[in-house]
Amino acid sequence: MTYCLAVKVNRGLVFASDSRTNAGVDYVATYSKMRRYCWPGERVIVLMTSGSLATSQAVMNAINRDLEDPDAKFSLRHGKQLYEVAQYIGKLSQQEQTLHERAMEKSNSSAESNFIVGGQIEGKAAEIFHIYPQGNFISASEDTPYLQIGETKYGKPILDRIIAKSTTLEDAARCAMVSLDSTIRSNISVGPPIELAMYQNDSLNEPFHHTYTLNSPMYKSMKKQWTDGLHRAFEQLPRFDWEKTKPDEPTDG
16 A cells, blocks of 8 residues: 655645555565656656556556657657646556456456656646546546545545645645655555655746655654644643533532
């Protein structure tokens, strides 16, 4: 399992992902779920994956193959709209799943993968898309300007409470990190390092990218302050009526 999310705000895009691919009593593996492609001044594309690692890796290999082939019918550098890139990735995913479908069925395994692709093409608006295993896709909406794949439920509440189109890029990034950390705390199948990327609209340059481990000062400080803040907020919640009665006052009955 994994957890990846992308956020679209007025100033740009935020991408965040964990790096755990397997977790058990005696075996934990990590693998980057985020890929960044940049042609300065032309287009910036960020791709994240969840689900079958074999399918995800095969899709990545196919993407790299097409980028290196000058005669390829389509690649990440083709297309005037980002949704065309989403269609392309969806087709590659479908091809790889079909190729291994029978073998995966025999082993009761799934070849399905989900993808989030986002970025900007020169002259077009920045966008993010969630590509389903079936090859179709959706974009973020005005009311819900974020997309999630993988283990989504633990990190969703803070996104619903904090993220809006007007949220600053930096606040969206902090919110994404807390969302990841909340998921890591509640599910062993999601784990660090955390990868974070931030893209500012119309820059068409390499996004800011950083990897945070458990020992990264920023990550450690964020975890502590968030936990302490939750405790303080909880302690300030309204009291029940019976808690407001003074000890020396008789209660009804």
